[in-house]
Amino acid sequence: MTTLQTAQAGQTDTIVPTASGRPGPGVAARAARRLVGGSTRLVLLVVAVFWLLPTVGLLLSSLRGPLDIGSSGWWTVLTKPAQLTLHNYTSLLDDPAITHSFLNSLLITVPATLLVVIVGSLAGYVFAWVEFPGRDWVFLLIVGLLVVPLQVALVPITSLFGDLGIFGSIVGVVLFHVAFGLPFAIFLLRNFFAGIPRELLEAARLDGAGELWLFVRVVVPLGGPAIASLGIFQFLWVWNDMLVALIFADADSAPLTVALLQQTRAFGTNVDVLSSGAFLSMIIPLVVFFAFQRQFVSGVMAGALK
Template sequence: MTAVHGTATRARPRPVPGPRPRPRPAAWLTKAASGGLVRTVLVVVALLWLTPALGLFLASLRSEQDNATTGWWTAFTHPDQLTVDNYTALLKDSGITQAFWNTVLISVPATAAVVIIAALAGYAFAWLEFPGRDWIFLTVVGMLVVPVQIGLLPVARLLGGLGLFGSIPGVVLFHVAYGLPFAIFLLRNYFAEIPREMLEAARMDGGGEWRIFFRLVLPLGRPAIASLCIFQFLWVWNDMLVALIFADSESQPLTVALQSQMRQFGSNIGVLAPGAFLSLIVPVVVFFAFQRHFVEGVMAGSVK
């Protein structure tokens, strides 16, 4: 029998579509986070977070009588209340101004010393071979779990024996000692991510360890170093416990001076408000100055 030509082919049945897979929770959250609603919520949260700082700033620009009778928000409807007399009086207060410069003399050296020592130690623990390297690094990491309160009495006796108790160098040494474990841990882990081939190529070109450290490692580690600067500076600038114990009346920082003012003149908003805002604005300026490097340090390693 011959096959019949020209016959129509029978159409294949279409597959019946099954139930569509439900989106995963992670995908749903990612899609929702990119929407305008979440951005609006974040803006509202940011405004609520900034409200106390704004209130403190406006209170520092109002007279003590205005602060005692009305709220700081009335400055929006009565801008004539704003004045810089409180800051003028603050600058004439020798105790507050001396405490401000004491804070600078404590925070800047403590931050610089921690960053310099931690950068050198982090490079050594990451790329140099020497006996007991891993055990020493584990000891440094183990010091992270030691609370500050445990070392107050022994360090106080040590500084007293050295004649540094109650002085600015004594406070700086305490902050350096307790800031180094975290700083070394942070920078060592960051430096260890540098490709080995890059360092070997630099050594083959005749570069010594010091040259490699300054010309290669430090520029590559700038995001982590900037993050460390922010963390250490904020910790030292806002500290009151260590300064309250190790600093005397001549070397006390701004946090202790404001606490003393509050204890003696609890209702003196004309001095406390501008002093507190001055103590607040300096860390904010430092953070925004290093913000770009801080974000780079946080995002480092998230994208390879």
């Protein structure tokens, strides 16, 4: 018998044995291989080009003068490159409010990302491999916090920060982002760390490794893709946030998103200022994403395979 017929739910898939006697790939696997070809890559390239068009349009608009923006579309730069100028950026960066808010964005985003990654990694390891009473119930409570809307906590936390004297400061904004970023971080990393082979950890313990050494030297290197993915997500969420900053940050601690909103109110329809400010706000997340792109893809694929 040269072929094996398998039928499920009224459908038949033929599996052809190989020379070694093992079944070869089925119809679905062969169809998937055929899709990975030149035509598929061409379609993906077209999709990528259309996906990047808004970013390219924003960049070219930010390099045009206000009269050019008001009279024609950004694509006219392709035939009239003389429209390109850096005047919009020089004017924007000469504004002390913009430069100060850019620094505030870094002072908010970097600590909020690092704290979530560090605390989330430690907690994820504890919930995955450390036995203590009520561990599963505490983890279920943390998972339940994922469904709590951010808006529900705005009023009580505003009152709490006012009593603590940190309302309107960078510290208050950072703590709010950390508190709402930790449930997802713990949930993500706990599930990833739980997939590490137990035999590997037991072998390290038999060699005399403590929990901290085990976490730093074994778990963190193996969980690097998941940790990098979490860091990218958290950085993008905090950097692009406006709601939390509008409520908990004052004029001295406002990030770039709030400063751009204030510039919109001040300049009205000056799209040259808005386009350059918007691209300035977008370039940092793009740099972070492309810097850790390989780790991000590895973490997503690892989570999919699990």
